[in-house]
Amino acid sequence: MSWVPLHPVILGVLLSVWCGMAVGEQPVDAPGQPSATNERGIAMNFPDVDIRVLIKFISEVTGQNFVFDDRVKGNVTIIAPQEMSVDDAYLAFQSALHVAGFTTVPSGAVIKIVPVQEAKSSAIETVVPQNISARE
16 A cells, blocks of 8 residues: 655645544534634634635535635635634635635525626625625
């Protein structure tokens, strides 16, 4: 059996998720919904991480379902060594998306990740990093 080395970023994400989950811990509620589990601290140190790796990490932490297409690509950096709540981690994620030119759009049981320009030109509710809803 041969060992395949993991990319350091992927290894970091896996360790962050693994270390942050206590045995028997309850699943995390959606961002914006208060619960005791949202008090769990998450450190987000992602230097030059693929945006899709970050989406997967946030999906696992929040329990949210995301849908995105091939346009959602690139690298982002989040340096936040101090632990934050799940809600704050989600806001940091939305900010990183915005910096990369993307935003989140609720759509039923999923959250779409689309280019900011596409969200602005449609008549759908858009959630921006400051957690403000806007219609254009």
